[in-house]
């Protein structure tokens with residue numbers, strides 16, 4: 001039987017492990033954390049991510065946890081529209097999901113054929129022309145025909161195979177929270193929760209997860225928001241960070257103030273936004289009986305401005321499954337590993353380029369740059385968002 005080792009049980013690793021196992025691979029999933037767990041947060045999934053999950057056979061699980069989002073449009077902090085909301089058809093509409101719900105759906109998709117080992121940190125990678133690819137965990141070696149590096153932005157697998165790619169700061173910091181349903185403010189119908197507001201150096205996106213989970217005392221319903229500000233992470237305690245956020249966004253349109261008022265310091269997750277520069281030249285490295293591939297943030301970590309990181313991770317998993325489906329260990333599998341780079345790299349390069357243009361708009365500094373940024377907010381943003389959403393929507397899963 002063909003064997004695969006997946007390093008990392010984040011969303012990309014879980015999706016790939018399940019997909020390979022369901023197509024007959026014997027899969028071992030190695031996770032350094034002591035259990036498989038999700039961040040306390042939510043995710044917006046665009047049509048490409050949704051299609052990838054459906055192609056992976058996870059559509060039913062997704063339907064049970066996803067809340068469709070109306071077209072949000074984008075406002076300025078003074079309330080004027082930068083991008084007017086337009087009616088969207090169901091196949092172009094994004095959804096929001098709680099990350100814990102998504103993790104549960106992905107874990108359910110592993111079935112009973114994946115050997116999950118937690119508390120296991122991969123520290124070496126072997127990818128030679130002779131022998132099978134392997135990872136080292138302390139003194140133990142785990143071999144397989146296919147190694148999948150799904151170990152996130154600080155990937156050990158990528159550092160070994162694509163050392164020219166470095167992790168750098170994107171120049172901004174993000175704060176996320178899910179306000180549980182029982183503390184979420186009740187808003188009038190004319191003040192919808194869901195929306196995006198973009199100002200000089202700051203951005204705020206909110207989406208309603210509904211009231212699901214109330215019966216079991218779970219906090220998986222509620223309101224998700226993510227705030228982004230140019231600059232480094234704040235060293236202060238969460239309560240002080242929250243006070244700063246309330247000050248920065250004080251004059252922004254409703255319901256931002258109410259959402260920040262309903263947020264408690266323990267809800268807050270601060271994260272420095274980082275990215276890979278340059279992207280690896282290859283995502284697939286043929287070796288021995290098969291090779292090594294990079295998926296998810298290990299391959300193409302990017303700022304979250306277009307909400308595409310996880311969606312691309314699901315595209316990676318769907319593409320990988322299709323590329324290796326009929327490939328026997330040996331030259332056929334090595335060729336499938338090469339094909340994976342050809343199938344994935346151009347697309348991720350395009351989306352990273354769009355994301356970086358959005359970063360530049362958010363972070364321009366200095367008086368001249370500020371004027372340019374105001375102009376950019378008004379002209380570039382609608383174009384950029386329009387083209388980003390159609391690039392995202394255009395992707396179709398490989399047969």
Ligand SMILES: Cc1cc2nc3c(=O)[nH]c(=O)nc-3n(C[C@H](O)[C@H](O)[C@H](O)COP(=O)(O)OP(=O)(O)OC[C@H]3O[C@@H](n4cnc5c(N)ncnc54)[C@H](O)[C@@H]3O)c2cc1C
Nearest residue numbers: 008010011012032044122151152174296297304309310311
């Ligand atoms: C503020 C913010 C908002 C975002 N919003 C969105 C959004 O709305 N939509 C969207 O599509 N994307 C979004 N993203 C991007 C998305 O979160 C990431 O792209 C995605 O979570 C990456 O998943 P991953 O599985 O590739 O990596 P990770 O989630 O980082 O998982 C990597 C796993 O590998 C494990 N690991 C690491 N090293 C080792 C090792 N040596 N041995 C064993 N295990 C190891 C880790 O413990 C972890 O479990 C956002 C990102 C940010 C920062």
